[in-house]
Amino acid sequence: QGTPFVSLDDFEQHAMRNLDRNALDYYRSGAQDMITLKENQRAFDRVFIRPRVLRDVSTVSLSTSILGEQIASPICIAPTAMQRMAHPDGELATARAAKRKSTCMVLSSWSTTRIEDIGDGVKWLQLYVYKDREATRRLIERAQDSGYTAIALTVDTPYLGRRLADIRNRFRLPPHLTMANFADTGKAQVGKAEATSAADNASGLAAYVASQIDPTLNWSHVEWVKSVARIPVLVKGILTAEDAVLAVNAGVDGIIVSNHGGRQMDTVPATIDVLEEVCRAVDGRVEVFLDGGVRRGTDVFKALALGARAVFLGRPVLWALNYNGEDGVVEMLNMINEELRLAMALAGCVSVADITRNHVKVPGQPRL
Ligand code: HOC
Structure with a gap:
């Protein structure tokens, strides 16, 4: 019996001791100097909560809905690639944990588990626009046929960000694992062989991404995905009011404010710092989500x-997956959900709908 984990940071500290370098660096690092990566967390510390008191907070509910689907908490699971590097059960364990917690999991299309093998629950598929448009269409159809209820189209990766640790490590997907959704296209391996010179961002990853993703990515592709999909389409990777307006005009069903965990363009702002700008531009026309930090x-x-x-x-x-698979993810979600419940109670909010703009103060905000 060691010291109990009391913070999400404890799961990360455990993974730092436990994971192999190839996987740890891939998951942990960001692009270039990792300024955005660090800023994502730091920026939250510059926002202050304005609590209201004497509100009877004996019962606090975290339940909410996203795109019309009921979930138990507004804390969902972002897509992260190649989860079997963290735990042998990988995405299967994450999905089971999401189901146990009645929350939404977004499966990365670069998962080490097939779309069809994820069990039921609220699940969305993350998608890129691949050079092979038919393969892209098939992924959408496979998701729809397997009960996924939305597509989260990543729009910030026409090229892979330059991640120095992966270049140094000559990152490779361990040979016993595959990009499970690409067995039919001959693109299931991410090999060391693809890593050549470090001069042009030549990690195996960057070479894989360059071989797969269409760098002509533009708004017409968003409209194309919309025309193919029978389920809602969100764009993931919006950081400005201008692009938020274009996204709404392109007919998207939701926006995920994301800088890809600081892994793509370094020195873009923290997501929490641009969230309000995006929400103002959207003006309630579609739901807005956030990841990062x-x-x-x-x-x-x-x-x-x-x-x-x-x-x-x-x-x-x-980190939680690496610590203890499905149970580890449940433990981590329990921890942050209970932190949210306490934050709401101490701020005088008994439901998610009670949380308003007046409950926070951002840097530079004039006195109310
Ligand atoms: C070989 C696949 O979201 C990340 C992923 C995108 C790159 C996957 C590379 O690493 O940020």
């Missing part, structure tokens, strides 16, 4: 106050 229940509270419908956790899920 969420580590505390108070972070979730702040994101909801600034307009997010729900938030998505990325790396903490991987």
Whole structure:
């Protein structure tokens, strides 16, 4: 019996001791100098909560809905690639944990488990627009046929961000694992062989991404995905009011404010710092979500106050998965959900709908 975990950070510390370098660096690092990666967390510390008191907070409910589907909490699971590097059960364990917690899991299309093998529950599929448009269409159809209820189209990765540790490590997907959704296209392996010179971002990852993703990615592709999908389509990777308006005009059903966990373009702002700008531009026409840097229940509270419908956790899920598979992810979700419940109670909110813009103060905000 060691010291109990009391914070999401404890799961990360455990993974730092336990995971092999190839996987740890891949999951943990961000692009270039990792300024955005660090800023995602730091920016939450600059937002302050304005609590209301004397509100009878004996019962607090976290339940909410996203795109019309009921979930038990506004804390959902972001897509992260290749989860079997963290635990042998990988995405299967994450999905079971999400189901036990009645929350939404977004499966990465670069998962080490097939779309069809994920059990039931609230599940969305993350998608890229691949050069092979037929393969892209098939992924959408496979998701629809397997009970996924939305597509989260990642729009910030026409090329892979430059991740120095992966280049140094010559990252490779361990040979016993595959990109399970690409068995039919001959693109299931991410090999060391693809890593050549470090000069042009030549990790095996960057080469794989360059071979798969269409760098001509533009708004017409969003409209194409919309025309193919029979389920709602969200865009993931919006950071400005201008693009939020274009996304709504393109007919998307939701926006995920994301900088890809600081893994794509370094020195873009923290997601919590641009959330309000995006929400104002959207003006309630579609639901807005956030990922990036969420580590505390108070972070979730702040994101909801600034307009997010729900938030998505990325790396903490991987650390929890590595710690103890499905049970580890449940333990981690329990921890942050209880932190959120306490934050709501101490701020005088008994439901998610009670959390308003007046419950937070952001840097530079004039006195109310
Ligand atoms: C070989 C696949 O979301 C990440 C992923 C995208 C890259 C996957 C590379 O690493 O941020």
